[in-house]
Each structure stands twice: as structure tokens, then as C-alpha cells.
Amino acid sequence: MKQILKRILVFVLFVFIAIQWYQPAFNVNKGEAAAKDFTRLYKMPAEVKTLFRNSCYDCHSNNTDYAWYDYIQPTRMLVEDHINEAKDDLNFSEWESYSNRKQERLLNSIKEQIVNRKMPLSSYALMHSKAKLSDDEIKKITDWLNAQNKAYE
Ligand code: HEC
DSSP states (O other): HHHHHHHHHHHHHHHHHHTOOOOOOSSSSSSSSSSGHHHSSSSOOOOHHHHHHHHHTTTTOOOOOOOOGGTTOOOOOOOHHHHHHHHOOOOOGGGGGSSSHHHHHHHHHHHHHHHOOOOOOOOHHHOOOOOOHHHHHHHHHHHHHHHHHHOOO
């Protein structure tokens, strides 16, 4: 019994070490286009800007601020998956290249995700306390978003 357990442990350790070699490209400075960036294009209070950047930009932009544990597999794969999926839907770094219609839809979607506490993803917020949004912060963002929607009418 002890022998089998030992072999399983050695095998798990081996797999853990082997997968460390798989390191996909990092999401850093991937076409950083300041001019197209959401928080630069819109006039918004500095506080709202910081909230977006702290809570959303690690996944929804071309620049992720990786934490030390993000470099370790299998976390690395999960993080990269989240970033790719998130950017497919919404990339704040490329905001200006979206059509007016898409921007309008996304502004509504952003509000919905924040109000319903679906974003930032709970697994991420658990590890990044800075990203967690309080009731007060949610209100600050939604107040600002509501003012933008009015501008569209
Ligand atoms: C840990 C990564 C992560 C963070 C941080 C994050 N998101 Fe997301 N987001 C995703 C993923 C993955 C998806 C796509 C899959 C899904 O819907 O769950 C997504 C989808 C979305 C969508 C849907 C887009 C659409 O097509 O309608 C919106 C809007 C959104 N996120 C807004 C935000 C906002 C706003 C923040 C910050 C408050 C944020 N997200 C933070 C990972 C993240």
C-alpha cells in the first residue's frame, strides 16, 4: 500500500514539474494602443478610472498585471484561458475600434455584469482583494455608466 502511494506521489510530482514547461505568450503590451483605450477616451472621474483598471483590466485589456502564482501551472493555463475569453467579448484596450452599436451594447452589458456582481469573476476577486467592488464602488461606476447612456439618447 505504502509503495503504491509513494509511486502515485512521485507521478503527481513529475506531472506537476513537466507542465511547468508549458508557458503560453504573456498578455503584456500586446498592441498597447493608448489612444483606443476606454479609460482614456471617456471623461471619467479618476476614481472610476482606477476602479475599472483595478477590477477589470487584468482580463479585459492587453496588459495583465500577473501575480507570482499566475506563473505556476496549472494556474497559468486557467488565467490565460480567462484572459482570452474575456478579451474576445470585451477588450478595453481596443475600445475605439468597436462600432457605436457594439460600444452601446457593451456599456449596457458592463452595467449588468457589475450590478449583478458577475464581474469581476468571483474566483479572481477572491485572490485580488483590490479588485473586489463594494456597494459604494458599484454605485460610483453605475452612476457614471448611466450618464453615458443618456449621452447616447
Ligand atoms: C478574471 C478575469 C476577469 C475579470 C477580472 C473580469 N472579467 Fe469580465 N469576463 C471574463 C470572462 C472569462 C468573460 C466571458 C465568459 C463569461 O461570460 O463568463 C467575461 C465577460 C464579460 C462581459 C460580457 C461581454 C459581453 O459580450 O456582453 C462583460 C460586460 C464583462 N466581462 C465586464 C467586466 C467588467 C466590467 C469587469 C470589471 C469590473 C470584469 N469584466 C472583470 C473575465 C473577467
